[in-house]
Amino acid sequence: MYKVGIIGGSGYTGSELLRILSMHRKVEVISVTSRKHEGKKIEDVHPFLAGFYDLKFVSPELKNLEDCNVVFTAVPHGEAMKYVPRLLEIGLKVIDLSADYRLPKEVYERVYGKHTGYLNAVYGLPEIHGEEIKKASVVANPGCYPTGCILAAYPLASKGFVERIVFDSKSGITGAGAKPTEFTHYPNLHESVIPYKVTEHRHVHEMIQELKCRVSFTPQVYPGSRGILTTAHIILNDCIELEEIISMYRKFYREKPFVRLQKTVRLNWVRGSNFCDLAVFVDSERRVVVTSAIDNLVKGASGQAVQNMNLMLGFDETEGLLTPPLFP
Ligand SMILES: NC(=O)c1ccc[n+]([C@@H]2O[C@H](COP(=O)([O-])OP(=O)(O)OC[C@H]3O[C@@H](n4cnc5c(N)ncnc54)[C@H](OP(=O)(O)O)[C@@H]3O)[C@@H](O)[C@H]2O)c1
DSSP: EEEEEESSSHHHHHHHHHHHHHHHHSSEEEEEEEEETTTTTTTHHHHGGTOOOBBBOSSSOGGTTTTTTTTEEOTEEETTTGGGHHHHHHEEEEEEEETSSSHHHHHHHHHHHOOOOOOOOOEEEEHHHHHHHOSSSSSEEOOHHHHHHHHHHHHHTTTTTTTEEEEEEEEEEGGGGGGOOTTTTTHHHOOOEEOSSSTOOOTTHHHHHHHHEEEEEEEOOOSOOEEEEEEEEEESOOOOOHHHHHHHHHHHHHTTTEEEEEOOOGGGGGTTTTTTEEEEEEEESSSEEEEEOOTTTTIIHHHHHHHHHHTTTTTTEEEEEEEEOOOO
16 A cells, blocks of 8 residues: 655645555555644545544644655645655655646746745646656646646647647635635625736636647636636637547547536536546637536646546556536
8 A cells, every 4th residue: 555645635636646546456654734624534524534644734844744655745845845845855756736747847936936845747637748757756737727728729739730828727715725715705606707917818828838839718606616617718720520620539538537527517417526527629610619517626726637647657547536527
């Protein structure tokens, strides 16, 4: 059994890691940190996990993690960089869920601010970088929006067929983390949909990095807890028939167990699962519309992080992750 630690176990992605790892047959969670809840039992902070863990939260000090083989850093950007280099120094593998290692240093510093612990990491989108992830010591788990957006466009963009892409994404509110904000206050979001950071959301830089074309991105939040629905308007630089595009997508995702090509997508067909559902349409000569649906806490965060861990440790990619979605 490999031993796993989680820094940031009191947050949404941390508790989702605990939920998913409780079903994993080849690893054991031995250390989970929280500064706020140090000394409390996991089930006292996360009652939905009652009966699954006999563990108490510990402080995020190195001595509490050194018996692990792998550590997930599920903390805000700017905080992960304080831990990741030290974890690597003591020989652990790391999967970072924050933005700290997703971009080259100069892009990171332009977009997020000063980086004090930079090192090279593999961008952890297994459908694209699976072979590099297998050999990596540190993997930068992608952002939730970029996961759904990049998977929607990659088979066309990677062939150089794309002139530009306009992504329109709607996210459930857990994407903002567990701390209450003005957005998450019930009367502000209930029965509403809120566009935010229009033209300036930081996740666009991951999309450009992977898709290597012009990208516009508009995020919105809707009053649900989990799920990101993206509509990708993909402008091609030449005409391609729908059948040809669909066969391109089928070929690209044939061996990728978590991408499903559907006739249409719905958030409640992926909820609680690691699937990314895609549906492909062509509405005029050069415009392809691809809709994608993911659960932001699973394929958009903790499920994808476990998928990366499976590859890094040489397990089957799907270990612990092939649970069907929760419907209805
Ligand atoms: N939510 C999503 O859908 C999603 C998707 C993809 C990626 N992410 C990324 O994943 C990371 C975690 O997101 P989240 O939604 O789980 O956030 P969250 O609910 O706010 O939880 C963050 C956790 O980090 C811990 N933390 C904060 N500062 C820390 C520090 N300096 N040292 C140690 N622990 C610290 C906090 O625990 P204590 O205060 O108890 O120590 C808290 O439980 C973020 O970088 C986020 O951008 C989130």
